[in-house]
Amino acid sequence: MDFQSKLLQNAVDQMGSLPGIGKRTALRLVLHLLNQKPQEVQQFSDAFTTLRNNINYCSVCFNISDADTCHICRNPKRDSSLICVVQDIRDILAIESTRQYKGLYHVLGGIISPMDGIGPDDLNIAPLIERAEQEDVKEVILALSATMEGDTTNFYLYRKLHSANVKISVIARGIGIGNELEYTDEITLGRSIQYRSLFENSLNN
């Protein structure tokens, strides 16, 4: 698309640089902004620069936080013997919404992905090892994506955490609740048979 206006072209290009936003959607969003009052557009733009320039991460778990430690790490009711390792803060929000987990978190900030040039040193792994070596930590739960990169990262963390005296667990993988066997892929189905659990254990839920 050729807009014949450099300002419009630039705005559409910037909007289209967001993941999952194509050129047509970008144009629709930019035209929406054009219909807003100038001060509203200013507020829109300022929200992102202010966030980016003033963002703070929890010094313990690397969750996004306006204070030095996040609301989860600060909460005395949470079980500090459990650390759940996640990729980013969206995963914290997803797990929190289940209301099933009362431990703490550790945000890695990504997963090991040589294809994208992300190695172990780019992630918050060293602080995790340090946390796991503290006396009161009993279990580290690996809750990363069930992808090859997730598995690689799990294995890397498993070896690194070996020296710490903690139990290392991984979230259950199997067929999703409400799914039919017929439509489950063979790898998931194979693993769900291999890692079957006692029926009487499933009655607790």
Next chain:
Amino acid sequence: MDFQSKLLQNAVDQMGSLPGIGKRTALRLVLHLLNQKPQEVQQFSDAFTTLRNNINYCSVCFNISDADTCHICRNPKRDSSLICVVQDIRDILAIESTRQYKGLYHVLGGIISPMDGIGPDDLNIAPLIERAEQEDVKEVILALSATMEGDTTNFYLYRKLHSANVKISVIARGIGIGNELEYTDEITLGRSIQYRSLFENSLNN
């Protein structure tokens, strides 16, 4: 979703104010921006404020333009006896991409929609009447949405343009090329039978 960070909350709220962007998508986009360098986020934000504060519309057709008149109105090869009335500049881009139209445009900036509080005075209708009354204009083509609001606006324009000595036409409505009769709604199908054209005319394409 409760982010426990006012900066993040504000950024997600602003992103989520865009049409068609839900809270989850907004969070994904904001986290993407957080992973960018501060100066990249600055560029991102500046694109919209710069566009909004410096936007210029063509003084003739109200297309977006960096100059006083847009590239279409300036082009001597375009047929200035034809004016195609559209709702916004996305429609110009859509019609231009067909390469079937060589006339000029007129951007209304919306359609009459009492439900949204948009009346005739909120649109660029008066300048259209003025343009249509010029001697060299021979035809005004109404190319608005085939919705009730589009029809209302078409009828309003038809009455307003009556005094100008121009032919007033409306773009063809009927079943889309490549569509099957079976899946076409009855109103479209009914109109396409009512407004049938001679078969020999369709051979020209």
